[in-house]
Amino acid sequence: MVYPLLSAARNSGKKLLAVLIDPDKARRDNLGELASFANAGLIDLFLWGGSLVNAPQSEYYLKLLRSSLDAAPVVLFPGSSYQLDAQADALLLLSLLSGRNPDLLIGQHVQVAAHIKRMKLEAIPTAYLLIDGGKPTSVSYMSNTTPIPADKPQITTATALAGEQLGMKLIYLDAGSGAQNPISATMIACVRHEVSLPIIVGGGIRTPERAAQALEAGADVIVVGNGLEQDSSWLPSLAAAVRAASRPPTETLD
Numbered sequence: 001m002v003y004p005l006l007s008a009a010r011n012s013g014k015k016l017l018a019v020l021i022d023p024d025k026a027r028r029d030n031l032g033e034l035a036s037f038a039n040a041g042l043i044d045l046f047l048w049g050g051s052l053v054n055a056p057q058s059e060y061y062l063k064l065l066r067s068s069l070d071a072a073p074v075v076l077f078p079g080s081s082y083q084l085d086a087q088a089d090a091l092l093l094l095s096l097l098s099g100r101n102p103d104l105l106i107g108q109h110v111q112v113a114a115h116i117k118r119m120k121l122e123a124i125p126t127a128y129l130l131i132d133g134g135k136p137t138s139v140s141y142m143s144n145t146t147p148i149p150a151d152k153p154q155i156t157t158a159t160a161l162a163g164e165q166l167g168m169k170l171i172y173l174d175a176g177s178g179a180q181n182p183i184s185a186t187m188i189a190c191v192r193h194e195v196s197l198p199i200i201v202g203g204g205i206r207t208p209e210r211a212a213q214a215l216e217a218g219a220d221v222i223v224v225g226n227g228l229e230q231d232s233s234w235l236p237s238l239a240a241a242v243r244a245a246s247r248p249p250t251e252t253l254d
């Protein structure tokens, strides 16, 4: 089960590093390197998904990754309901709450609900919020939705809170893959102040400093994709920043 890992991180103050792999861009050598980092304890979990996915290629690379990993879980982060794969440990069951596209709020979920049940895949109901990251992203184009403006933390917070009240288990604040600007610390801190669920933040995190900023503002998990696709040599310094942002285990939540 993957959710207990996220919820324990939230409760203990341990910060987690998730690496996003887009199966369309996966490379055998890069996957091998990332698996070694995970086996050395530098990556806590993988997210798996993208806007366009070639299913046979995705299955092939997912199998390859799984066979190289000791313990780090792989969680599906699907761009559409076509991207389900029973090889994964869990599924982020995303509802795109920042948008008003009914298909991505409930439509696709209905189409695949029975399938998910039969696959026995752990589904984590996730309030997925797309925030403007300074340039149009694949997610906003493909989902036909408008991101929340970057300078509107109140709208983001109210949307995340609505997700919590609807019974979702996780908040994902995403500036979109390759975002020019990551989500601001102000926005993350506002959501953290109101919402008690674990918060994942991603999009445009390309330096350890940006990772530290998001974690210190209240993210429990940061996601890095683009920045590691071509070059994973900076992963140790990224992982060090994530560990440094973790609260010591003795300190407890108020």
Ligand code: 1GP
Residues within 6 Å of the ligand: 020, 174, 175, 176, 177, 178, 179, 201, 202, 203, 204, 205, 223, 224, 225, 226, 227
């Ligand atoms: C996108 O949050 C992820 O959905 C990761 O974004 O590729 O910009 O790191 P990047």
